[in-house]
Amino acid sequence: xxxAVKTAPQMTTWAAMLEVWRAADAIDLFESAWNFDHFEPIxxxxxxxPCLEGWSTLAALAQATTRIRVGCMVTGVPYRHPAVLAxxxxxxxxxxxxxxxxxxxxxxxQAECDAYGIELPGLRERFDRFDEACEVVISLLSQPVTDYxxxxxxxxxxxxxxxxxxxxxxxxxxxxxxPRRTLRAVARYxxxxxxxxxxxxxxxxxxxxxxxxxxxxxxDPAEIDVTAQVIHDPAAGPTATAEAAASLGAAGxxxxxxxxxxxxxxxxxxxxxxxxxxxxx
Numbered sequence: 001x002x003x004a005v006k007t008a009p010q011m012t013t014w015a016a017m018l019e020v021w022r023a024a025d026a027i028d029l030f031e032s033a034w035n036f037d038h039f040e041p042i043x044x045x046x047x048x049x050p051c052l053e054g055w056s057t058l059a060a061l062a063q064a065t066t067r068i069r070v071g072c073m074v075t076g077v078p079y080r081h082p083a084v085l086a087x088x089x090x091x092x093x094x095x096x097x098x099x100x101x102x103x104x105x106x107x108x109x110q111a112e113c114d115a116y117g118i119e120l121p122g123l124r125e126r127f128d129r130f131d132e133a134c135e136v137v138i139s140l141l142s143q144p145v146t147d148y149x150x151x152x153x154x155x156x157x158x159x160x161x162x163x164x165x166x167x168x169x170x171x172x173x174x175x176x177x178x179p180r181r182t183l184r185a186v187a188r189y190x191x192x193x194x195x196x197x198x199x200x201x202x203x204x205x206x207x208x209x210x211x212x213x214x215x216x217x218x219x220d221p222a223e224i225d226v227t228a229q230v231i232h233d234p235a236a237g238p239t240a241t242a243e244a245a246a247s248l249g250a251a252g253x254x255x256x257x258x259x260x261x262x263x264x265x266x267x268x269x270x271x272x273x274x275x276x277x278x279x280x281x
Contacts, residue, residue, distance in 0.1 A: 071101030098165030
């Protein structure tokens, strides 16, 4: 099993996040590090609390590290035009020296979108837009020129240069576990799938649904890396976190993404986690 850390850039400081990512970068056990893409705090935190912008911090953290792979888990596609996002992704992949993991999601935070005046369509249109956005991003990152005529996005003679370091494009992680549209999009577009805060039983069930979607599109589900998020509870201790990760591994998870609470964005907590997680391997 493989491991990653995740630091939400909310209710924390830049210095604390930097400390965590540099600590993880120095520990070979951790394969990747992730932040999130929101403009206001979530997960029951006060909406007026501090929240650093995800892609800005990601670019800086990519520059501040040398080994660990980096990504937003996951980018809210409604927040940016997909052509702009493709250009951002290519740029960060160069900053990272080819270490970008491109996380994509259809979006969900209605309160945040209402506050910022960002349109968040109903589910059907939202996922129609998401499918088109995935196609636009993939084309711009991998093709010399993109002409695209969709219902929601249109590109004419569009270029995205330089292309990312990773070819044909950085690995795409799609987040979420909706059985009809999200997992179908994973089967069509993603190299990795992330499900947040799930149980081993739910993970196994969703994996079966993903396999059925893969069969529909003629894809081998083994090509898709299954990843899941695990909330680390410092009060319960790192051993409990390691046991939770092991249970997900037994259900088919290949990469456990350990979500560090904002109160424990420290190198010492990363080192404690690494010691416990090493036993899972």
